Amino acid sequence: MSKIEIMKICPKCGKVMYGYKGEERACKVCDTIMAETNFTDDEYEEIRDSDKDFSELAELIDKGDNREVYNNLKEIQWKEMLREQYVINSPEYDEALYRKREQDDFEWWINEIRYLFLNDKDTEAVETPKAPKTKRCPKCGGTQFTPVRRKFSLLTGFATNKIDLICNSCGSKVK
Numbered sequence: 001m002s003k004i005e006i007m008k009i010c011p012k013c014g015k016v017m018y019g020y021k022g023e024e025r026a027c028k029v030c031d032t033i034m035a036e037t038n039f040t041d042d043e044y045e046e047i048r049d050s051d052k053d054f055s056e057l058a059e060l061i062d063k064g065d066n067r068e069v070y071n072n073l074k075e076i077q078w079k080e081m082l083r084e085q086y087v088i089n090s091p092e093y094d095e096a097l098y099r100k101r102e103q104d105d106f107e108w109w110i111n112e113i114r115y116l117f118l119n120d121k122d123t124e125a126v127e128t129p130k131a132p133k134t135k136r137c138p139k140c141g142g143t144q145f146t147p148v149r150r151k152f153s154l155l156t157g158f159a160t161n162k163i164d165l166i167c168n169s170c171g172s173k174v175k
Contacts, residue, residue, distance in 0.1 A: 005041035008034035011090035013097040014083040029101050035086055048075040070106055142169035
């Protein structure tokens with residue numbers, strides 16, 4: 001007999017996740033044991049997938065009130081219905097934790113839509129310019145050096161063409 005995936009909700013912070021019917025699962029936010037709902041994972045995915053496509057959502061995000069766009073999604077409204085049903089009246093309910101989780105979910109959603117939108121388009125990825133590699137002194141971390149010509153070498157004797165770098169901060173030799 002296969003396990004049935006159902007939606008679970010944390011009675012303390014309102015985090016919604018899927019899990020298997022009859023198995024205990026701890027909340028990723030507050031480590032409280034999740035409560036089982038009457039909804040399957042398939043029902044949740046159907047609701048989630050009924051919202052606008054990602055490119056439309058990303059355009060709406062760039063144009064207007066992100067919170068309004070977020071709150072009008074069927075997925076978010078469905079999760080709020082679950083929270084009203086399973087969390088708000090729970091004796092374990094923690095309003096501060098609930099609000100923090102709510103803000104974290106919102107920020108994650110905004111970043112996820114932007115990520116998916118950029119990956120949906122066949123645009124060139126914008127690379128951030130990397131800082132040029134500069135030598136650092138291993139002792140003090142300084143980046144300013146004075147080049148000093150070596151006067152001799154063990155193998156060649158005097159008048160070698162090698163240059164040593166001496167740290168201006170601590171005076172140590174840098175290779």
